[in-house]
Amino acid sequence: xxxxxxxxxxxxxxxxxxxxxxxxxxxxxxxxxxxxxxxxxxxxxxxxxxxxxxxxxxxxxxxxxxxxxxxxxxxxxxxxxxxxxxxxxxxxxxxxxxxxxxxxxxxxxxxxxxxxxxxxxxxxxxxxxxxxxxxxxxxxxxxxxxxxxxxxxxxxxxxxxxxxxxxxxxxxxxxxxxxxxxxxxxxxxxxxxxxxxxxxxxxxxxxxxxxxxxxxxxxxxxxxxxxxxxxxxxxxxxxxxxxxxxxxxxxxxxxxxxxxxxxxxxxxxxxxxxxxxxxxxxxxxxxxxxxxxxxxxxxxxxxxxxxxxxxxxxxxxxxxxxxxxxxxxxxxxxxxxxxxxxxxxxxxxxxxxxxxxxxxxxxxxxxxxxxxxxxxxxxxxxxxxxxxxxxxxxxxxxxxxxxxxxxxxxxxxxxxxxxxxxxxxxxxxxxxxxxxxxxxxxxxxxxxxxxxxxxxxxxxxxxxxxxxxxxxxxxxxxxxxxxxxxxxxxxxxxxxxxxxxxxxxxxxxxxxxxxxxxxxxxx
Amino acid sequence: xxxxxxxxxxxxxxxxxxxxxxxxxxxxxxxxxxxxxxxxxxxxxxxxxxxxxxxxxxxxxxxxxxxxxxxxxxxxxxxxxxxxxxxxxxxxxxxxxxxxxxxxxxxxxxxxxxxxxxxxxxxxxxxxxxxxxxxxxxxxxxxxxxxxxxxxxxxxxxxxxxxxxxxxxxxxxxxxxxxxxxxxxxxxxxxxxxxxxxxxxxxxxxxxxxxxxxxxxxxxxxxxxxxxxxxxxxxxxxxxxxxxxxxxxxxxxxxxxxxxxxxxxxxxxxxxxxxxxxxxxxxxxxxxxxxxxxxxxxxxxxxxxxxxxxxxxxxxxxxxxxxxxxxxxxxxxxxxxxxxxxxxxxxxxxxxxxxxxxxxxxxxxxxxxxxxxxxxxxxxxxxxxxxxxxxxxxxxxxxxxxxxxxx
Numbered sequence: 062x063x064x065x066x067x068x069x070x071x072x073x074x075x076x077x078x079x080x081x082x083x084x085x086x087x088x089x090x091x092x093x094x095x096x097x098x099x100x101x102x103x104x105x106x107x108x109x110x111x112x113x114x115x116x117x118x119x120x121x122x123x124x125x126x127x128x129x130x131x132x133x134x135x136x137x138x139x140x141x142x143x144x145x146x147x148x149x150x151x152x153x154x155x156x157x158x159x160x161x162x163x164x165x166x167x168x169x170x171x172x173x174x175x176x177x178x179x180x181x182x183x184x185x186x187x188x189x190x191x192x193x194x195x196x197x198x199x200x201x202x203x204x205x206x207x208x209x210x211x212x213x214x215x216x217x218x219x220x221x222x223x224x225x226x227x228x229x230x231x232x233x234x235x236x237x238x239x240x241x242x243x244x245x246x247x248x249x250x251x252x253x254x255x256x257x258x259x260x261x262x263x264x265x266x267x268x269x270x271x272x273x274x275x276x277x278x279x280x281x282x283x284x285x286x287x288x289x290x291x292x293x294x295x296x297x298x299x300x301x302x303x304x305x306x307x308x309x310x311x312x313x314x315x316x317x318x319x320x321x322x323x324x325x326x327x328x329x330x331x332x333x334x335x336x337x338x339x340x341x342x343x344x345x346x347x348x349x350x351x352x353x354x355x356x357x358x359x360x361x362x363x364x365x366x367x368x369x370x371x372x373x374x375x376x377x378x379x380x381x382x383x384x385x386x387x388x389x390x391x392x393x394x395x396x397x398x399x400x401x402x403x404x405x406x407x408x409x410x411x412x413x414x415x416x417x418x419x420x421x422x423x424x425x426x427x428x429x430x431x432x433x434x435x436x437x438x439x440x441x442x443x444x445x446x447x448x449x450x451x452x453x454x455x456x457x458x459x460x461x462x463x464x465x466x467x468x469x470x471x472x473x474x475x476x477x478x479x480x481x482x483x484x485x486x487x488x489x490x491x492x493x494x495x496x497x498x499x500x501x502x503x504x505x506x507x508x509x510x511x512x513x514x515x516x517x518x519x520x521x522x523x524x525x526x527x528x529x530x531x532x533x534x535x536x537x538x539x540x541x542x543x544x545x546x547x548x549x550x551x552x553x554x555x556x557x558x559x560x561x562x563x564x565x566x567x568x569x570x571x572x573x574x575x576x577x578x579x580x581x582x583x584x
Numbered sequence: 585x586x587x588x589x590x591x592x593x594x595x596x597x598x599x600x601x602x603x604x605x606x607x608x609x610x611x612x613x614x615x616x617x618x619x620x621x622x623x624x625x626x627x628x629x630x631x632x633x634x635x636x637x638x639x640x641x642x643x644x645x646x647x648x649x650x651x652x653x654x655x656x657x658x659x660x661x662x663x664x665x666x667x668x669x670x671x672x673x674x675x676x677x678x679x680x681x682x683x684x685x686x687x688x689x690x691x692x693x694x695x696x697x698x699x700x701x702x703x704x705x706x707x708x709x710x711x712x713x714x715x716x717x718x719x720x721x722x723x724x725x726x727x728x729x730x731x732x733x734x735x736x737x738x739x740x741x742x743x744x745x746x747x748x749x750x751x752x753x754x755x756x757x758x759x760x761x762x763x764x765x766x767x768x769x770x771x772x773x774x775x776x777x778x779x780x781x782x783x784x785x786x787x788x789x790x791x792x793x794x795x796x797x798x799x800x801x802x803x804x805x806x807x808x809x810x811x812x813x814x815x816x817x818x819x820x821x822x823x824x825x826x827x828x829x830x831x832x833x834x835x836x837x838x839x840x841x842x843x844x845x846x847x848x849x850x851x852x853x854x855x856x857x858x859x860x861x862x863x864x865x866x867x868x869x870x871x872x873x874x875x876x877x878x879x880x881x882x883x884x885x886x887x888x889x890x891x892x893x894x895x896x897x898x899x900x901x902x903x904x905x906x907x908x909x910x911x912x913x914x915x916x917x918x919x920x921x922x923x924x925x926x927x928x929x930x931x932x933x934x935x936x937x938x939x940x941x942x943x944x945x946x947x948x949x950x951x952x953x954x955x956x957x958x959x960x961x962x963x964x965x966x967x968x969x970x971x972x973x974x975x976x977x978x979x980x981x982x983x984x985x986x987x988x989x990x991x
Contacts, residue, residue: 074605074872075774076644106737106880108598108887117738117882144642144649150625154659157706158759159715159980166980168711175625175639175654182644206602209877214754214768215658217872219602219931270734270763277724278714282759423783 066225067198068139068188069096071211071218078143078179080212087177089145091211093135093187094250094294099208099220100201101127101257105264107207116268118261126200127257129193131293134251136190137231138299141183149176161280186228198222232301239298246300246397252293259292309545310364310476311390311431315407316371318383320421323370325450326517332368332556333520334415335387339368342406348399350392353554363479364392366403367554369546372449375561376436378429387413387422390431390546393480404428434546435562442564444543451510451518451530452550452558459488467495469505469533472549472558474498477540502538507531520555534563586941587902587928589895589954595875596894598887601930603874604898606905606942608926610775610867610912613919619861621917622655622777635859640786645778645866651786653862656775656914661871662753665771668907669749669900670702679953680903682967684745686729688712690976697981700970701747708732708747709757709765716974723974733757733765741883743767744893746971751881752901770878771901773871775914777864787862795854802851808838814847861917869909873901889963892955896965899948899955906948 071091080088080095088095104110104119104127111120119127151172158169192198205220233247267287323331340347349355350365367390371377380386389407391400404426413420438444454468455475474481474494483494510518510530518530533549541547543562550558585591587604595601612618624636639654656664672680686708690697704710718726724733731742743751743765754769781787798804806814815822815830822830830846844850875898883893912920926942943951959965 074603075772075870077641103876103880107876108879108890110738112738115738117736142644142649144644146641148628149639150627150637152625152657152659155705156758157704157710159711166977166982172626175657176641178641180641180643180649182647182649203599206599207876207879209602209770209874209880210768215772215774217603217772217874217877221935223935267762267764268736271761273725273730275761276730276733277722278711282711284758285761285764 065192066136066188066190067192068186068223068225068228069201069205069220070184070186070223070228071096071220072184073181073211074217074219075215076180076182077216078181078185078212079177079215087145087148087179088212089143089179090138090140090247090249091185092249092251093130093138093297094252094256095211096187097127097130097252097256098260099211099218100130100204101260103204103207103209105261107204109203109207116265119257122196122200123204124257126193126197126204128254129197130201131252131254131256133189133193134235134297135187136235137188138233138247138249139186139188139228139231140233141181141185143182144180146176146178146180148174151175156284158282158284159278159280160282166280186223186231188225188228188231190225233299234302236298236300239300246298248296248298250294251297253295254293256293259290263287263290308393308480309432309541309547310393310480311367311546312393312395313391314379314429314431314434314546315389315391315404315426316379316429317387317389317407317410317422317426318381318424319370319385319387319413320383320423322372322384323420325372326513328370328450328559329518329520329552329556331370331413331415331420332387335368335410335413336555338410338413339389339403339406342409343402348396348402350395350399351403362392362394363476364390365554366390366392366395366399367548369548369556369559371559377434378436379427379434381424383423385420388434388546390548431546432542433544435544438543438562439564441567443567445534445536445563445565446547446560447534447563448532448549449559449561450557451532452548453515453519453528453530453552455551456491459491465507465509465531465533466505467492468531469507469535469549470498470503471495473503473535473537473540476547476549476553498538498540501540502536503540504538505533505535507533507535518557519552520557535560585938586947587943587951589899589951589958591930591940592895592898592951592955593891593958595930596878596898597891598879599933600875600879601932602876603872604928604930604940606773606871606873606909606926606928608869608909608922609924610869610920611923612864612867613912613921616780616865617863619863619917620655620777620867620920621859621861621915622653623657623660623915624859635789635791638789638859638862641776643776643778645868651779651781652776653779653864654774655777655867655918656869658769658772658774661773661775661908662769662771664908664911665901665904666702666749666753668911669904670700672907673700673702677949679949679956682956682969683900684748684967684969684971686713686747686972686974687970688716688974688976690981691978692981699976702749706758707750707753707755708743709750709755711759712976712980713972713974714759715980716976718972718974723972726972729972733760734763735765736763737880738882739884740881741885741893744883744897745966748897748900748967752897752904768874768877770874770897771871771905772874773869773905775867775869775920777862778866778868780863780865782865789862790860792858792860793854796852798849798851800849802853804844804850805841806844807841808834808836811842811844811847814844818847867920867923871905873898873905883963883965885963885965889959892959892962893965896952896955896959899952902943903948903952906943906945910945 082088104123110117152175153170156169156171160169202222208220211218355361369388371386371388407426515528515530519528547560548558612620622638627637643652686701688699701707714724716723723729732746735743755767757765779787812834819827878894882890928940928942929937
């Protein structure tokens with residue numbers, strides 16, 4: 062037995078995987094159970110099979126190999142880059158059955174969906190951290206060559222055994238303790254001990270030859286399908302290796318390109334429209350992390366899913382040629398089920414309508430980490446932040462001394478309040494939160510927005526509350542890294558208060574133009 | 585290295601290659617500035633499109649994700665290989681005429697129509713064969729046919745000597761209550777077109793206009809008695825149902841003028857109602873012949889004899905493939921040419937790949953002849969042409985006429 066792990070690698074010569082699960086849904090990743098079934102088929106029907114009675118059956122060596130796979134599901138799976146194509150149409154094909162319909166003979170025509178497939182840019186691999194016994198490995202090596210397809214006949218395959226080191230790290234690891242009702246990852250069927258026996262028994266149960274009288278053509282003939290064999294198979298969770306979330310309010314960003322630019326002043330309005338459209342696509346039971354409607358008595362987190370619009374004035378990770386990009390900010394600690402629901406809705410969102418205007422989303426959404434959205438700080442520069450869209454302070458100014466800079470610090474503090482462990486309400490709390498932010502290096506130059514309708518920067522206003530939007534240039538001190546995405550203010554979840562980087566040369570020290578006495582300084 | 589019989593025999597034996605792949609770059613015959621007409625499918629029910637849709641898919645081409653359209657599907661490519669073999673049989677090709685097959689004969693309106701497992705959609709398990717008779721005996725009662733239906737992976741000899749195309753191109757005895765024959769196609773392939781449009785969005789299917797100009801008049805209106813007389817004069821050209829419908833409608837408000845377009849008179853104004861072609865920057869034809877699939881068949885001839893039988897099937901598959909690859913007119917507005925040599929490879933142990941010289945039709949015939957001779961010698965295979973001649977059930981073709989009328 063050699064050290065290190067091993068893998069079974071499936072190359073798809075046609076670059077496409079087509080398979081179905083359940084009620085005909087597209088299978089995206091061939092499961093370990095499907096791999097085992099393909100190996101079993103090769104063992105039971107291929108050149109290595111032996112005859113028992115009048116039937117072929119796996120030889121003893123292959124039986125031991127297959128039983129090893131049943132007792133040892135893969136520890137990991139390595140997925141290639143893949144892209145899913147949805148069903149686009151229907152192919153009508155004769156089914157080779159002649160039936161009588163209303164006293165006429167009809168050549169039955171069936172409908173098959175067309176287009177649904179998974180394109181791959183490399184092989185699938187199932188990985189094990191340990192080597193099997195030598196004879197098991199040999200049997201699997203020999204069996205792999207006799208596996209002809211995975212899934213449908215349109216997916217011929219070249220299957221082989223390889224060393225784990227050659228294949229590379231798995232993209233997904235099996236979590237034996239996973240709760241299959243929560244969390245994210247791939248839920249794939251794995252074979253259990255006895256799976257091969259169950260497959261063989263199911264095959265034999267339908268192998269008896271019918272008598273001639275039952276074999277004749279009938280005007281009511283129809284396709285007879287064997288039921289799926291569900292014995293000795295169980296779901297297992299394969300999840301990407303856990304990555305520690307950065308200590309940021311938002312941890313990742315989903316980006317979807319748009320077909321038209323959006324003026325800064327109108328971004329809140331368009332984000333409100335996009336928000337409405339996403340909720341509509343999710344349907345009943347849309348999560349509070351998206352809607353913002355938390356039940357009374359539940360903890361309302363500092364941040365939830367936020368929608369922002371990025372333009373091309375500052376480059377960002379994932380930027381395309383599109384004139385604008387819808388950014389969906391994923392908050393720290395978002396439940397995996399919420400993320401799945403929201404990302405699925407984003408994938409389906411094609412058009413955002415606002416009155417008589419419409420914006421189309423183009424291309425495929427992408428995901429980037431929130432701590433690396435913005436480009437790196439150029440050498441010799443220091444980075445500050447400016448509000449791309451004005452922000453509206455989270456609260457009314459408390460009584461007493463309170464500056465615009467304090468309001469900005471409070472807004473920063475409100476975004477970070479969960480990470481700072483701050484809880485409370487009222488003026489004392491707000492002053493403390495602003496002070497905490499300032500203590501961590503938050504500094505702001507703030508000015509009021511005096512032009513145009515202030516209402517364009519909010520999505521809703523409490524009665525009697527005056528809307529006083531602000532623009533700011535600020536430092537975030539130790540709270541955020543230089544590439545992190547942050548938004549401030551009441552409307553930070555709906556297009557307001559997005560901070561974009563401003564880089565200033567750090568190697569130049571400005572001096573007063575006029576020295577004491579009024580003479581101009583010579584450089 | 586050439587594709588020799590030894591290559592096929594080795595691949596068909598234990599430990600042999602998994603598959604042979606054949607890839608050819610194609611191009612539109614009119615040049616890259618012209619579009620091609622891909623395979624068309626019915627639109628999904630929720631779409632109101634009458635024009636149909638193309639099958640767009642995402643594919644990785646040279647590592648880049650691209651939009652690709654299916655120009656010819658797997659089903660269609662297999663049908664073309666079968667059609668090429670059938671044409672050779674029809675032409676009396678000396679070797680391919682020996683291909684075992686099942687024929688079905690119908691007599692309809694004084695004409696004889698002949699089909700075979702090479703041309704019927706479900707090959708040897710097709711309903712036209714099962715519903716017919718041989719010498720007055722239902723086909724399904726004929727011992728040789730039952731033996732073919734009873735063939736298994738453990739012994740597929742009966743199918744090898746009745747319908748080898750079913751073993752190569754696949755078949756499923758789907759309506760049988762039990763012991764269904766399930767044979768995956770050992771050969772699979774497709775032609776895809778990589779869209780010339782590299783923008784992130786999936787290209788929209790463009791539409792083209794259609795119109796018919798009638799130089800006599802774009803609108804020809806006649807009254808009831810006139811259209812009845814016209815229909816009567818053309819009665820032999822019309823289906824009974826169509827003639828009856830025209831006459832019945834003519835009786836309603838007979839003096840009122842109505843369009844004679846139902847008789848092909850008058851023009852059709854232009855409208856965008858059909859799909860236009862697709863501009864491609866690459867067109868790729870790919871096939872895979874799975875030796876692993878063939879190795880899951882035995883023929884009761886011992887290890888060496890079984891390998892010879894599998895090599896014979898591989899040679900048959902390659903013969904059909906080479907013949908169909910030579911014909912690159914796929915459909916109207918889809919004339920293609922080869923844009924480079926065909927690259928043929930087989931996998932070897934340890935992830936190695938060996939390149940082979942592609943076959944010409946003549947070389948494929950020679951290979952098949954050698955394979956057949958070896959199968960005869962090592963496995964006592966007998967290929968002597970049509971094995972079963974089925975007389976189709978006449979009630980079925982009568983039903984087919986009624987169905988066309990109803991449409």
